[in-house]
Amino acid sequence: GAGVSQTPSNKVTEKGKYVELRCDPISGHTALYWYRQSLGQGPEFLIYFQGTGAADDSGLPNDRFFAVRPEGSVSTLKIQRTERGDSAMYLCASGPGQGNEQYFGPGTRLTVT
């Protein structure tokens, strides 16, 4: 079946702008994760959804970052007033439940100029 998809694959934006990154998980997966990854580093946890609710948002770096999953499927990561330091690969992963293996999407490369 179809894997996790993310759009856009690349996003270039100017400092101070607002961006939305979309994740479409594997059908039936209740767990959804957002990560941020910089070159040469492992993924950095941002937020975890179980169904529609954010079960753990302790990884969001500040209040400029927000994510939703209104119907328990597609999720959107929203970043306000982008800064150059937000430039990274943003990865989404889904899984059949909390703690199980995670299946990653191809990522969105965000560049803030």
Place this chain on the structure above:
Amino acid sequence: GQNIDQPTEMTATEGAIVQINCTYQTSGFNGLFWYQQHAGEAPTFLSYNVLDGLEEKGRFSSFLSRSKGYSYLLLKELQMKDSASYLCAVRDRKSNYQLIWGAGTKLIIKP
């Protein structure tokens, strides 16, 4: 605190065997994962260990010793396509079962 250590880079020869080590310090260990990540691509799941011992899956095997806070990923019959980063990740009860990720080991395969 939480800490995961892996070598930054390793080099091996096509057809050979390589062992990638991972040591961890967590207060609520609840399983260890290995992922493979090719440059510019997303990580893909390789293996999962929660009990001590060796889990074998084709050319790849993963070992865990909980008492030593140690795991390794063993790759046999290396192929050029195995050139990638290998990420160790630990699930931690004290962190709401989120995965704590190592920085990854970049494996370079030479002919």
